[in-house]
Amino acid sequence: xxxxLTHIENVIGGIKDSDVGLRSxxxxxxxxxxxxxxxxxxxxxxxxxxxxxxYRRTTIGPFxxxxxxxxxxxxxxxxxxxxxxxxxxxxxPFLVSGMVVWMLVSSIAMESCNMFIAGQVLFxxxxxxxxxxxxxxxxxxFLVLLHNFAVYFVIVLALKxxxxxxxxxxxxxxxxxxxxxxxxxxxxLGLVCLRFRDVPQLVSSAIQxxxxxxxxxxxxxxxxxxxxxxxxxLNPLYHVLDVVxxxxxxxxxxxxxxxxxxxxxxxxxxxxxxxxxxxxxxxxYWS
Numbered sequence: 559x560x561x562x563l564t565h566i567e568n569v570i571g572g573i574k575d576s577d578v579g580l581r582s583x584x585x586x587x588x589x590x591x592x593x594x595x596x597x598x599x600x601x602x603x604x605x606x607x608x609x610x611x612x613y614r615r616t617t618i619g620p621f622x623x624x625x626x627x628x629x630x631x632x633x634x635x636x637x638x639x640x641x642x643x644x645x646x647x648x649x650x651p652f653l654v655s656g657m658v659v660w661m662l663v664s665s666i667a668m669e670s671c672n673m674f675i676a677g678q679v680l681f682x683x684x685x686x687x688x689x690x691x692x693x694x695x696x697x698x699x700f701l702v703l704l705h706n707f708a709v710y711f712v713i714v715l716a717l718k719x720x721x722x723x724x725x726x727x728x729x730x731x732x733x734x735x736x737x738x739x740x741x742x743x744x745x746x747l748g749l750v751c752l753r754f755r756d757v758p759q760l761v762s763s764a765i766q767x768x769x770x771x772x773x774x775x776x777x778x779x780x781x782x783x784x785x786x787x788x789x790x791x792l793n794p795l796y797h798v799l800d801v802v803x804x805x806x807x808x809x810x811x812x813x814x815x816x817x818x819x820x821x822x823x824x825x826x827x828x829x830x831x832x833x834x835x836x837x838x839x840x841x842x843y844w845s
Contacts (some may be wrong), residue, residue, distance in 0.1 A: 587835035594689030599795040601690045605698035620705045623661075628709045631657060638775055647717045654710050655806035656774045660801050662703045662736065664765050669695055670744040671751035671758035678845035688834075688841055692744035696737055710806065721808045732801035732811060735819040738797070742823070749833055752844045768795055794818060 594601065613620055631654045639649040670692075677691045714721050751757045772795045773781075781789060790796050797815040804811040 570723075587831060587838050590687045590838065591689045591831075591834070594687035594693060595685070597690060601693040601697060604694040605701065606688065608694065609698050609701055620702055621708075623702055624705050624709050627654070627657060627661065627706050628712070631709065631713065634775070642776055642780060644777070651710070651714050651718055651721060652777065652803075652807050653775065653804045654713050656707045656799055658703065658710055658806075659736070659802045660769070660774055661706060662699055662797055663795070664741070664769075665699045665702070666696060666740045666744060666759075667747060667761060669699070669763060670747035671761055673744060673748040673845055674752040674841055678842070681842060688838060689745065692741050692748065695744050696740045700737065714806075721806070723808060725805050725808055725810060728805035728811065730801055734803065735801055735816070735823065736798060738823050739819065739826060742826040745834055746826065746830045749837055749841070752841065753837070772796055772799065774799065794822060 586629065591704055609620060609730075613622070631650060635646070635650045635653045638644070639646045642649070644652075656724050673691050673695055674688070680691070681688060747757075747761065751761070771789055773790060778786070778790045778796065789812075796825065797818040800815040801811045801819055804815075821841075
């Protein structure tokens, strides 16, 4: 963390000495969010350095995550195709595309719980916009996502290359919606987990349960009637998966999935902003 702090001090070294020190209490939450977003070099460097720190002294770095994903997909996919009577050529691309998105979402949620706790060494020593930590967290998980996409391309190229079509371009708006929601989730969980230290365990348990009841390993079409309404239509995580996974398996995402994601972004950002505006000044004390 000392190395990271040194790099950040170098990046913002151009700030006047009179501006460095304790955070201004007059800074509004909106200014924090907008000013933090504008400092792309800072949160970009912070996220990149964190990825490098995690895989320092390894030979293939973040591709270890990709190798783990490949082994997991091949082993679980072989069993799942038999359990749900799926064609292996259809099921493996379905599984790996869902796992790529799920790893992004679950990593953001889990790491958010420790975001402000681990980042206290930064905002207690230099002038620092709290939102930068959220942007850096989402950015570094996006970098890992790009590495994991290599597994998807290899599997699809080997089993069903016809999936490489113009429909694949719909991945980009889907990822944009996931990232937009990922930032407010980071801030929201970061604040809650900072104040209530039992919440991270609840988040971890919720993610494990959600992994089983969300159409990640099993196709949504296997459920009908009331069960489909509860575990598919009313499950926001299904729509998070659908806006990215559907183009990866050659389908256009459902219109309701885009609607749910937009509604989540609007409602989530509104709620998070209210919390951030009220409790932002207490972050340093809670940490």
